[in-house]
Amino acid sequence: MVSSVELVRSVPPHVPTSRVYDFDFHNDPLYAEKGDMHDAFAHLLSNAPSMFWTPRNGGHWVVLEHDLVAQAMRTPEIFSSVRQAIPAMPVDIVMPPIMLDPPEHAKFRAPLNKAFSPKSMQEISASVRELAAELIDNIAADGHCDFVGAISEPLPVLIFMKLMGMPVDRLADFREWVHQTLSNTPEREIAYGKVAQLMAELIDARIKQPQNDLISRLIELEIDGEKLSRELLLGYCQLLFIAGLDTVVNGMSFAIRHLARNPALQEQLRADPSRIPDAVEEMLRRYPIAMPSRRVVQDIEWNGIELRTGDLVLMALPAAHLDSKAFPDPQRFDLDRDNVTHITFGTGVHRCAGSHLARIELQILNEEWLKRIPSFRMDPDKKERFHAANVLSIDYLPLVWTI
Amino acid sequence: MKIVIDRTRCVGHARCAAIDPELYILDDDGYIASDGFDVPEGKEASAKRGARACPERVISVVEED
Numbered sequence: 001m002v003s004s005v006e007l008v009r010s011v012p013p014h015v016p017t018s019r020v021y022d023f024d025f026h027n028d029p030l031y032a033e034k035g036d037m038h039d040a041f042a043h044l045l046s047n048a049p050s051m052f053w054t055p056r057n058g059g060h061w062v063v064l065e066h067d068l069v070a071q072a073m074r075t076p077e078i079f080s081s082v083r084q085a086i087p088a089m090p091v092d093i094v095m096p097p098i099m100l101d102p103p104e105h106a107k108f109r110a111p112l113n114k115a116f117s118p119k120s121m122q123e124i125s126a127s128v129r130e131l132a133a134e135l136i137d138n139i140a141a142d143g144h145c146d147f148v149g150a151i152s153e154p155l156p157v158l159i160f161m162k163l164m165g166m167p168v169d170r171l172a173d174f175r176e177w178v179h180q181t182l183s184n185t186p187e188r189e190i191a192y193g194k195v196a197q198l199m200a201e202l203i204d205a206r207i208k209q210p211q212n213d214l215i216s217r218l219i220e221l222e223i224d225g226e227k228l229s230r231e232l233l234l235g236y237c238q239l240l241f242i243a244g245l246d247t248v249v250n251g252m253s254f255a256i257r258h259l260a261r262n263p264a265l266q267e268q269l270r271a272d273p274s275r276i277p278d279a280v281e282e283m284l285r286r287y288p289i290a291m292p293s294r295r296v297v298q299d300i301e302w303n304g305i306e307l308r309t310g311d312l313v314l315m316a317l318p319a320a321h322l323d324s325k326a327f328p329d330p331q332r333f334d335l336d337r338d339n340v341t342h343i344t345f346g347t348g349v350h351r352c353a354g355s356h357l358a359r360i361e362l363q364i365l366n367e368e369w370l371k372r373i374p375s376f377r378m379d380p381d382k383k384e385r386f387h388a389a390n391v392l393s394i395d396y397l398p399l400v401w402t403i
Numbered sequence: 404m405k406i407v408i409d410r411t412r413c414v415g416h417a418r419c420a421a422i423d424p425e426l427y428i429l430d431d432d433g434y435i436a437s438d439g440f441d442v443p444e445g446k447e448a449s450a451k452r453g454a455r456a457c458p459e460r461v462i463s464v465v466e467e468d
């Protein structure tokens with residue numbers, strides 16, 4: 001383990017003391033103190049400046065307020081996606097399209113838009129439903145489960161691995177690697193190496209024998225009349241590995257955790273499943289899990305804050321959606337909320353390419369789970385576990401129900 | 404009533420089409436396929452809800468006299 005001291009940076013001269021606030025988004029004691037990661041972000045909104053600089057993880061800005069997050073993410077001329085990782089990437093790798101700015105970004109993004117369009121996702125919804133039903137039926141008679149291990153991990157990850165063309169029998173290994181790539185420990189670099197080696201092997205196999213999967217499509221992809229370089233192809237596949245193997249897992253876990261703690265909502269949705277799409281939108285609004293980052297590429301005063309080229313900026317989407325200026329009474333889950341227009345999937349050109357897949361998976365999960373599992377709650381004898389990084393993750397979610 | 408869409412700023416959330424897929428037509432990539440349209444009578448409320456659902460705020464409702 002790298003001690004956190006090595007990652008602490010002294011405050012740069014352009015940052016006024018009033019804007020400095022100590023927050024470690026990977027390991028802040030506030031998470032454990034609140035017992036809930038989103039509550040920790042609500043606490044920051046009330047106690048820290050709307051945009052602050054923290055010396056942790058190499059030193060970076062954190063944007064909390066909804067309006068500032070939305071503005072920043074829609075302004076790639078100031079907030080670039082090139083070399084934006086916090087802490088800086090341990091290996092020199094470009095992962096298109098997430099680490100590219102306009103106009104290059106659009107060319108690399110196009111194949112994902114097609115592969116993950118609302119229409120393409122409708123086409124796979126039957127297979128999502130089938131797998132969801134199978135996984136839930138496996139545990140329904142037990143009266144208890146760890147929701148992560150039983151459902152939220154295998155369901156979206158197996159679906160994604162099949163779309164991608166990855167060997168589905170290695171789910172456990174891959175989940176460990178993806179957590180390491182998102183960590184701020186020395187394992188991060190090693191895990192990137194493992195992912196690169198895996199993807200290189202899969203790319204070689206698909207070059208010899210193309211399949212109907214995303215890796216094969218990316219091999220065939222031409223941009224400005226030329227195929228991707230080996231390096232960019234590998235970077236692209238590494239990105240998909242990281243993006244596909246951890247996000248919906250946690251979206252599902254937070255959704256079902258909310259239901260476990262709110263039996264009246266379970267009853268309401270069981271009685272009227274037509275409200276499930278609205279419930280999913282409010283779950284996404286109430287519990288964002290991703291925190292993208294950007295790198296400042298101009299010396300500029302922005303919303304009264306002095307920024308310098310090279311400053312790194314974390315977009316705290318979980319905080320932005322608990323900002324009462326954007327969402328009145330933000331911590332309340334409100335199925336009939338007047339404004340449910342959230343930016344949980346980001347805003348601007350880097351809008352999560354998997355958003356349509358995620359929505360369909362969340363809707364189907366809610367439908368099949370509520371149909372098959374009677375009133376369920378958190379297991380009072382066991383303790384949930386979670387950890388934070390650029391993705392807020394639930395590692396263990398013990399549930400019980402009466403059979 | 405008219406809907407005007409700043410199409411170049413659409414990033415493909417597809418929330419407008421989730422509200423009303425007949426009014427808000429998407430292209431094969433899931434991005435909006437038009438710059439706007441005249442709202443048929445009786446569809447005003449749905450058109451407004453679709454506009455409001457856009458996270459990028461690039462859909463405007465133009466009320467005519």
